[in-house]
Amino acid sequence: MQINPEEILDLVDENDKVIGSKPRSEIYAEGLNNFRVVNAFVINSEGKIWIPRRTVNKRIFPLGLDMSMGGHVDTGESYETAFKRELAEELNLNVEITPYSLLGHLNPNKDGVSAFMNVYEIKSDIVPDYNKEDYIEYFWLTPKELLDKLAQGDKPKEDLPKLIKKFYQ
Numbered sequence: 780m781q782i783n784p785e786e787i788l789d790l791v792d793e794n795d796k797v798i799g800s801k802p803r804s805e806i807y808a809e810g811l812n813n814f815r816v817v818n819a820f821v822i823n824s825e826g827k828i829w830i831p832r833r834t835v836n837k838r839i840f841p842l843g844l845d846m847s848m849g850g851h852v853d854t855g856e857s858y859e860t861a862f863k864r865e866l867a868e869e870l871n872l873n874v875e876i877t878p879y880s881l882l883g884h885l886n887p888n889k890d891g892v893s894a895f896m897n898v899y900e901i902k903s904d905i906v907p908d909y910n911k912e913d914y915i916e917y918f919w920l921t922p923k924e925l926l927d928k929l930a931q932g933d934k935p936k937e938d939l940p941k942l943i944k945k946f947y948q
Contacts, residue, residue: 787854788814793888795895800854807839812887812894815852817862818942819879819899821870821907827921828947829907831914833936840936844929845914847901849936858884858897869914870907878902882946890945892938898946922947 786803791813798813806814821829829847833840850865852858863874882898906917920928922943929935 786851788851789854789856790814791895793886795884795886803851814894815858815861816894816896817848817850817852817858817865817899818846818896818938819848819862819866819901820882820942820946821847821901821903823904823919824902825919827919828925828943829903829917830920830925830939831909831917834913834915837913840934842915842934844918844925844933844935844939846936846939846942847907862897862899866901869910871909872901872903872907885945890941892941896938898942900946 787800788803788806789797790799790801790806790811792798793813795815801811823829831845831847833843833845835841837843848865848869850861850869852861856864862879866872866874866877879899879901882900885892885896885898887894909917918925918928925943926940929940
């Protein structure tokens, strides 16, 4: 079994310009929000979003509902490169043949999210061949169905309802 070295993430200033880097564990331990992430939603032709449930062994938000795809932008990596890497790792999708678009770039200080982030949308009617180490089940839900599910007590990853309200309501 190969042990992965800890992720090193870039730290950025209020204008999303790199000012340094730190191990992921230190960033979370210190409660920082000046790092970069990518998130994406798979949406089908009926307007339903593919929402997976995280596995129990996830460090943060175990068993929480999640964005269709998400991950950290590693040090020296661009948002676009991180998006392509995470899309392949989590959903086994190749960005070269998968239609997608950028929904927006968010700033934690202005948008109330957990980090600087690019949010993408992927158009697909096919259930992704998702990584079973990341997710244990999934749902196709309209934005309203998802928000109702959360209102009934299902737990989400922190930014999920914020992104749904921002981009799909």
